[in-house]
Amino acid sequence: MNRRNGALAPVLLALLLAACAQVAPWTSGRPAHEGIERLIADDRYGDALAALRNIPPDAPDAAELRAKRLQVRAQAARYAARRLAAAGKAEQAGNWHQAEKILRDTLDHDPGAKDVRTTLHNLHARRVHRVREIEHRMLIARGEWLSREIPARKELKRITSFGLLDRLRLAELDYERRKVAEKLLAAGTDAMRTGELDDARQCLTLSQTLNDAPPVRTALERLARLRQEQQRLEEVAQQRNREQDLRRRKARLHDQVQEAIADGEWRKAQASLRKLMKLDPDNRELTSLKKALDEAVAVRIRQLLDKGNALYRQGRIREAKTAWEAVLALDPEQQQAQANVKRA
Known part of the structure; x- marks a missing residue:
């Protein structure tokens, strides 16, 4: 034995030296x-x-x-x-x-490679999630099948002779019914905990169909309260969104009014202000703004009428007509401007 080890030693030494190299x-x-x-x-x-x-x-x-x-x-x-x-x-x-x-x-x-490691981690998470989805779908399918199969077999038992194997099979299905109902109750409870109330309703309703036990009824009562609370929160969120949208629309119209006034586009300012007052009829500031705007428009109309009359007296008929038409752009019902345009 020692002689064999002695013979192997040079070989092992050579391999070790090669590895070191x-x-x-x-x-x-x-x-x-x-x-x-x-x-x-x-x-x-x-x-x-x-x-x-x-x-x-x-x-x-x-x-x-x-x-x-x-x-x-x-x-x-x-x-x-x-x-x-x-x-x-x-x-x-x-x-x-x-x-x-x-x-x-x-x-x-x-x-x-950090990106690869992260991707592998995410792949595992997605796979676990996908497996749970498939298993959940299989559980629902099994529960729905049992909810139809067992009543059909019991009906068959009432109208025809049932042998020992048939009774054993029915007992097996009845045992499975209770087990599947328990799994559906657990799945529905988990779904409630994660806020998936529609999924919870499907699981708990099917669990009750298979086995109308007190824990299922308690879970369904809790689910009803959660759905009511969810509906209340959704209504609050919708109301908040409507209010935010209304504020945005009012702010946009208010900006349009100010821009039109700054540009001297009085007719446009009046139109935007009317829309704004429909959205916010109780705003006293808008009432004051309308009064000031109407006064400014009246002043502008008076200026344009006087300008048109002066141009008309100078024989500058076309320019006078342009001034009077500008009056009608501000107030289409302005009778003096209508008469002047017709005369021109």
Whole structure:
């Protein structure tokens, strides 16, 4: 036995020396360029970046190695983006396991890829959520089937002979009915806790159909209170939205009135003010503003009439008519302006 160990010793020593020769470039602080290129060729970006992590500042090729490290980081990012796209495509096709395999393989090549790690975590979360959705749908389907199957079998039992196997099957279904009702009660309770009241109603109603037990009735009463509270909150939110919308509309019309007044567009200002007063009829400030605006319009009409009359006396008929038409733009019912335009 000792002679065999003695014979194996040189072989083991040679293998150990060879391994050390391979490891030495990565532990000496001076990564070998050839080794890094091999790692990059194999998409082993994590190992390549690890080899380039500690570059001696006094190394003759330090600048070259730092440039290489920058390049490897960019290549690693490109590799991760490519693999992320492949994983996303696999997930969209429904190949969840393939998507996970791609992401895990990517992390094996580059453990520092944070985006890949985050995507893998999110993939797990989505898969768990999807599994729960499917299991929930299966539970609902099973409950609905039992709610139809058991009454049908009981009806069949009343109108025909039932053998031992038939009675055993009915007993099995009756046992399953109670178990499914319990699961539906638990699912409905969870749905209430998370605020999914429609889902809770479906589960609890079906649970009551299968087994009208006191815990189910209690849960349904609680659900009714929650739905009432939810409806109240929705109505409050809707009222708040209506009030906010009304405030925005009033503010917009108020700005339009002020802009029209500033631009001397009196007719437009009056029209916007009338709309604003319909939205806010009890606003005394608007009443005062209307009075001031009407007075300003009356002054402007008087100015235009006088201007038109003066131009008419000077024989500048066309200009006079333009002034009187401006009066009618402010007040289409202004009789003097109507008569003057007709005369011109």
